[in-house]
Amino acid sequence: MRIVKPKQLEQLAAGYRKTAGKHKKTVTVCCGTGCLAKGAQKIVDAFEECLNRRKVKDFDVEAVKKTGCHGFCEQGPLVVIEPQGIFYTKVKPKDIESIIEKSIENDEVIEKLLYTNPQDGRKIEKYSDIPFYSHQRRIALRNVGKIVPSDIREYIAVDGYKALAKVLTTMTPDQVIDEITKSELRGRGGGGFSAGKKWRTCRNVAADVRYVICNGDEGDPGAFMDCSIMEGDPHSVLEGMIICAFAVGAKQGYIYVRDEYPLAGIRLQKAIAASEEYGLLGDKILGTDFSFSIRLSRGAGAFVCGESSALMRSVAGEVGEPRAKYIHSVVKGLYDLPTVLNNVETFVNVPVIINSGADWFKKIGVAKNSGTKAFSLVGKVRNTGLIEVAMGTTMREIIYDIGGGIIDGRTFKGVQTGGPSGGCLPETQLDLPVDFDSLTKAGSMMGSGGMIIMDDKTCMVDVARYFLNFLVSESCGKCVPCREGLYQLHKLTEKICEGNGTEEDIEKMEKLSQQIVVGSLCGLGKSGPKPLLSTIKYYRDEYLAHIRDKKCPAGVCKNLIAYRVIPETCTGCMACVNACVYQAITGRKKEPQVINPDICQKCGACAAVCKYNAIEVS
Amino acid sequence: MTHKLDKLPEIFARHPQDPSSLIMVLQDIQQEYRYLPCEALLQTASVLGVKLSKVFSVATFYNAFGLAPKGEKVVRICVGTACHIRGGALIKDQIEHHLGIKAGQTTGDMKFSIEVVACVGACAMAPVVIVNDKYHGEVSVGNATRLLKG
Numbered sequence: 001m002r003i004v005k006p007k008q009l010e011q012l013a014a015g016y017r018k019t020a021g022k023h024k025k026t027v028t029v030c031c032g033t034g035c036l037a038k039g040a041q042k043i044v045d046a047f048e049e050c051l052n053r054r055k056v057k058d059f060d061v062e063a064v065k066k067t068g069c070h071g072f073c074e075q076g077p078l079v080v081i082e083p084q085g086i087f088y089t090k091v092k093p094k095d096i097e098s099i100i101e102k103s104i105e106n107d108e109v110i111e112k113l114l115y116t117n118p119q120d121g122r123k124i125e126k127y128s129d130i131p132f133y134s135h136q137r138r139i140a141l142r143n144v145g146k147i148v149p150s151d152i153r154e155y156i157a158v159d160g161y162k163a164l165a166k167v168l169t170t171m172t173p174d175q176v177i178d179e180i181t182k183s184e185l186r187g188r189g190g191g192g193f194s195a196g197k198k199w200r201t202c203r204n205v206a207a208d209v210r211y212v213i214c215n216g217d218e219g220d221p222g223a224f225m226d227c228s229i230m231e232g233d234p235h236s237v238l239e240g241m242i243i244c245a246f247a248v249g250a251k252q253g254y255i256y257v258r259d260e261y262p263l264a265g266i267r268l269q270k271a272i273a274a275s276e277e278y279g280l281l282g283d284k285i286l287g288t289d290f291s292f293s294i295r296l297s298r299g300a301g302a303f304v305c306g307e308s309s310a311l312m313r314s315v316a317g318e319v320g321e322p323r324a325k326y327i328h329s330v331v332k333g334l335y336d337l338p339t340v341l342n343n344v345e346t347f348v349n350v351p352v353i354i355n356s357g358a359d360w361f362k363k364i365g366v367a368k369n370s371g372t373k374a375f376s377l378v379g380k381v382r383n384t385g386l387i388e389v390a391m392g393t394t395m396r397e398i399i400y401d402i403g404g405g406i407i408d409g410r411t412f413k414g415v416q417t418g419g420p421s422g423g424c425l426p427e428t429q430l431d432l433p434v435d436f437d438s439l440t441k442a443g444s445m446m447g448s449g450g451m452i453i454m455d456d457k458t459c460m461v462d463v464a465r466y467f468l469n470f471l472v473s474e475s476c477g478k479c480v481p482c483r484e485g486l487y488q489l490h491k492l493t494e495k496i497c498e499g500n501g502t503e504e505d506i507e508k509m510e511k512l513s514q515q516i517v518v519g520s521l522c523g524l525g526k527s528g529p530k531p532l533l534s535t536i537k538y539y540r541d542e543y544l545a546h547i548r549d550k551k552c553p554a555g556v557c558k559n560l561i562a563y564r565v566i567p568e569t570c571t572g573c574m575a576c577v578n579a580c581v582y583q584a585i586t587g588r589k590k591e592p593q594v595i596n597p598d599i600c601q602k603c604g605a606c607a608a609v610c611k612y613n614a615i616e617v618s
Numbered sequence: 619m620t621h622k623l624d625k626l627p628e629i630f631a632r633h634p635q636d637p638s639s640l641i642m643v644l645q646d647i648q649q650e651y652r653y654l655p656c657e658a659l660l661q662t663a664s665v666l667g668v669k670l671s672k673v674f675s676v677a678t679f680y681n682a683f684g685l686a687p688k689g690e691k692v693v694r695i696c697v698g699t700a701c702h703i704r705g706g707a708l709i710k711d712q713i714e715h716h717l718g719i720k721a722g723q724t725t726g727d728m729k730f731s732i733e734v735v736a737c738v739g740a741c742a743m744a745p746v747v748i749v750n751d752k753y754h755g756e757v758s759v760g761n762a763t764r765l766l767k768g
Contacts, residue, residue, distance in 0.1 A: 033739060034740055034743050036753070037740065037743060037753035037754065038743070073742030219736075220737070221699045221700075221702075221737035222699035222741050224737075224739035224740065259680075260737065261739055297642075299680075300641055300644070300645060301680050301682035302681060314641065317638040317639060317640035317642070318640070320679065320680075378741040379704070384700075384742040384743075385742050419699070450699065450741075454703055458703050463703070466699070476679075579759075601711070601715075603712055603759055605708075605712065605759040608705075608760040609760040
C-alpha cells in the first residue's frame with residue numbers, strides 16, 4: 001500500500017473509520033509497561049479466548065485494542081469500553097466473561113470494577129468524570145491509550161499524517177517555521193528553547209546536508225512521559241520529525257532511544273517500516289519531491305547522552321562526551337553538519353499545531369509558555385501515573401486534584417522536578433504555576449517532566465545525596481570540576497547523613513557548587529548542584545537536625561535511626577521475626593518482640609510486614 | 619570459549635562495516651552473549667577498522683555493556699528517584715544480602731547477577747525489580763527475595 005497523492009490519505013482515513021464503525025463498541029486494554037506488569041496481556045488473552053467461544057453481535061476480537069499507557073497506572077490493569085467511556089480498574093481475567101455479557105452485549109455497568117473516588121467513596125462510571133482525568137488537558141498524549149500503536153491504520157483514522165499532507169501540499173518550509181515560531185512552542189526536553197527559532201537557525205546555515213534528531217533518551221530518573229509516547233503513539237513522533245525535516249531541509253533523521261526502553265524501540269522500528277510502506281517516509285513522500293528517512297539509534301545507558309552534543313557523538317558510534325557550547329549543534333551538530341535536535345514531546349506537538357493553527361495553540365497555557373506539558377506524577381502521591389496539563393497549572397492542582405493528595409494520609413514535604421538537573425520545592429511553593437520560567441525562578445526547572453512527590457518520610461539530605469551519587473556515576477569525566485567536584489559534594493552529603501557533618505560543610509558545599517557550575521561544559525555539571533542547593537535553600541533545618549542533633553527527622557538515614565517494637569501494640573504474630581534476614585528480632589509467640597540494636601541492619605523489613613504498625617522508627 | 623563466538627560474522631553482517639556502527643555492533647554482541655567477550659572486542663576492532671583502545675573505551679563508557687559473563691538470572695533493581703524514595707535502596711540491600719553479592723557482581727555458581735539501573739520508566743509502580751526481563755512492581759522489603767525463586 002503506497003500513498004502517492006495526499007487525497008488518497010483522506011480516503012484511507014475515511015475508509016478506516018468506516019471499518020472501525022462496524023463494531024458497536026470497542027474495548028481498549030492498556031498495555032503500557034505498568035499495566036503489562038500487572039497482567040494486561042492476560043486480560044487481552046482472556047478477551048480473545050472468550051470471544052472465540054461465544055459470538056457477540058457487532059463485536060469481535062478486532063474491537064479489542066491493545067493500546068499504550070492510559071496514564072492511571074495506579075489502578076491497572078485498565079479496560080475502557082468505548083464509545084461510552086466506561087472505565088474499569090484492576091481488572092482480572094475472570095472478569096472478562098461478565099464484561100462481555102453485561103457491558104458489551106448489554107449496556108450494564110459492573111459496579112465493582114468501577115473506580116472509587118477516595119474522597120467520598122463514590123463509584124465513578126466514566127473516565128472523563130474521574131478527577132485524575134478531568135483536570136488534564138491532553139495534546140501530546142492525545143492518542144496514547146486510545147489507538148493501537150502498532151497499527152498505522154489506527155493513526156491514519158485519527159487524522160494521522162494529515163498535518164504532513166497539509167504541509168507538503170499547501171505550505172512552504174518558511175511558512176511551516178513561521179507557524180511553529182508563532183505558536184511559541186518551546187522544547188519539552190527541559191531547556192525550553194523556542195523550537196521555531198531552532199528550526200530557523202538550522203535552515204539558514206548554508207549546507208547541503210542537514211539532520212533532524214529526535215531525543216528519546218529520557219534519562220531523568222523518575223520520568224517516563226516520552227517512553228509512553230514512543231510506546232503508545234510512535235507515528236506522531238515520526239510525523240513531527242518529517243514536518244521538521246521538510247521545514248529545515250533535511251533528508252536524514254535519527255531517533256535516539258534509551259537502551260532501558262526496549263518496547264519503545266520495537267514500536268518505533270515497526271512504525272518506521274509501516275510509514276515507509278505507505279509512502280509517508282522514504283523517497284518521494286506522498287508522491288511529492290520531498291524525501292526523508294529515519295533510522296533508529298539505540299542508546300547504551302549513559303545519562304550524559306541526553307545532552308545534545310554527547311547524543312550526537314553517540315549516534316556516530318562514539319563515546320558520548322559533550323563539547324563546548326559556543327558552537328551550537330544546530331549549526332555544527334551530527335558529523336559537524338547543521339542538526340535540529342528536539343525531544344519526543346516537542347515533535348508530537350508539531351502535527352497538532354499545523355492542523356489547528358498557532359493561534360489555537362497559544363490560547364492554551366500562559367504567556368510565553370504555550371500549550372501543555374506531560375508529567376510523570378510519581379513518588380508518595382496517591383494517584384501515580386502519566387498526566388498532561390496546560391502550562392500554568394499550579395503544583396497544588398496537580399498534586400491534590402489530579403494526584404489525589406499524599407499516600408496514607410501523610411503530609412506533603414516537597415516536589416522534585418527536573419530530575420538531577422532540577423530541584424525540590426517545598427509547600428510554600430505549591431501555588432507556583434508550572435511553566436518553564438516560574439520553575440527556573442524558584443530554583444528548580446521544568447526538565448523533561450518527572451514530578452516526584454515527597455512526604456514527611458522522605459529525607460531531603462538523602463535525596464540530595466541520591467542525586468549526587470547518580471551524577472557522580474553518570475559524569476563523563478571530561479571536566480574536572482564536574483568529575484571531582486560532584487564527588488566531593490557526594491562525600492559531604494554522605495558525611496552529614498552519617499551524622500558526622502558540620503555547619504561549615506554546608507558552606508563548603510555551597511561554595512564548591514558555584515565552582516562546579518562555572519567550570520563545567522555541559523548541563524550535567526552546570527546544573528548538577530541544583531538538587532543539593534535547592535534542598536539547602538528550602539530544607540536547611542533538616543540539614544541542621546542531622547548536623548547538630550544527629551537526628552534524621554524523616555527516619556531514613558540509617559546511622560541516625562533505630563527500629564523498636566512498641567510492646568503495647570505488638571501482637572506477637574512473628575511476621576517480623578520471619579522477615580528479618582539478620583535474625584535481629586527475638587521473642588515468644590503472642591508476646592511482644594524485641595529488636596536487638598546491635599544486630600539490626602535497619603533494612604525496614606519488619607516495618608514493611610507489620611500489619612499492626614507496631615514497629616517504630618526513632 | 620571460542621566456539622561460542624560463531625554468531626559474530628552474522629552480527630557484523632547486519633551493520634555497515636565502518637566506525638559509526640560500533641555501538642550497534644557491541645549492543646548486538648551484548649544481547650547475544652549477555653556480555654562482551656574479549657575475543658569479540660578484538661574482532662570488532664579489526665572488522666570495523668577501529669582501534670582496540672577505542673572499542674574498549676566505548677565498551678566501558680556505556681552502562682549497557684559488561685565485560686564479565688552474567689548469571690542465569692539477571693536481577694535488575696531500579697534505583698530511579700521514584701523507586702528510591704519508595705524504598706528502592708532497602709530492596710537493593712535486601713537482595714544483595716540474600717545472594718551474598720553486591721550490585722554488579724555474579725554469584726559463584728553463575729546463577730544470579732545483580733545490576734542496578736537508574737529508571738526503567740515504570741515509576742508509577744515503584745519500587746521496581748526486573749528479573750530476566752519480567753517486571754515486578756510495588757516490591758517491598760518484605761517480599762523482595764521471593765522474586766528470586768521460581
